[in-house]
Amino acid sequence: MLERLKDVRLNSNDASLVELSCQLEQFLSFKEIHLAPNNPPILDKLRARWLHIENTFFIRSRYRAMLIGGQLALAVWALVAPIQVFLSVRDTQDLTRIINNLLTQGLVHNPSGLTFFQVRIGIEGVIGLVLLVAAIFLLAGKEKRGISLSYATLLVALTVANLIVFYFDQFSTIFTASMQFLILIGVIRYRQRFL
Numbered sequence: 001m002l003e004r005l006k007d008v009r010l011n012s013n014d015a016s017l018v019e020l021s022c023q024l025e026q027f028l029s030f031k032e033i034h035l036a037p038n039n040p041p042i043l044d045k046l047r048a049r050w051l052h053i054e055n056t057f058f059i060r061s062r063y064r065a066m067l068i069g070g071q072l073a074l075a076v077w078a079l080v081a082p083i084q085v086f087l088s089v090r091d092t093q094d095l096t097r098i099i100n101n102l103l104t105q106g107l108v109h110n111p112s113g114l115t116f117f118q119v120r121i122g123i124e125g126v127i128g129l130v131l132l133v134a135a136i137f138l139l140a141g142k143e144k145r146g147i148s149l150s151y152a153t154l155l156v157a158l159t160v161a162n163l164i165v166f167y168f169d170q171f172s173t174i175f176t177a178s179m180q181f182l183i184l185i186g187v188i189r190y191r192q193r194f195l
Contacts, residue, residue, distance in 0.1 A: 002028060060194050064138060067190060070183040071135040071150055077176060078128030078157075082121045107168055120168060123161045127153055147191050154184040 005028070008021040040048075058066075088094035102108040102117060130153045137146030157180050165173045 063186070063190055063194070064143070067150070067183065067186055068135050068138050070179070070186065071131045071138070074176075074179060074183065075128045075131035075135060078124045078131065082125035082128065085121050102168075116164070117168065120161075120164045123164060127157045127161055144195060147187055147195060151184070151187050151191070154180050154187065158184065 002025060005021040005025045009018050009025070012018050012021070085095075085098065088098055099108070099114070102114070108114050108117060130149060134146045134150035134153060137143075137149060140146075158177060162173055162177045162180070165176075
């Protein structure tokens, strides 16, 4: 290689080629080549550290147990309001109290507003029941069904149900939506790693 560079340096008419061959000769004649140390960006370091923690702490069984617990907690939370309304239908005083609260807070102005509240209760109930079924699938070992069902349900909860719930309870839904989002991210990561 050095001989070819020397030949280019001696026989070439192009000044830039001669200079390039001289510099390459000097570079190749050094015995030691000092490379810059590999310092990955901080995000790469953090990602590598997170992957190490994930692989050591979040093993499949522990990860699945956390998802089941989170989904059960969300299911219970989503079923509280529908169960309260359902139980209040038997007692007219409780139902009157719920409707009066909606009227005094200005959330219901007409019959269509009451229908909107009924839709909210229905959607929350369905989401709670489907999350409960998804958690049961995961408990029974039917992971693909459970993960797929919880994925779809959490997407609907975040994109549709929370908008309706936010109309009635502005600030209480922020915590619920945050938990739903975290569990959705957990479901996505579980699917990537284990399914």
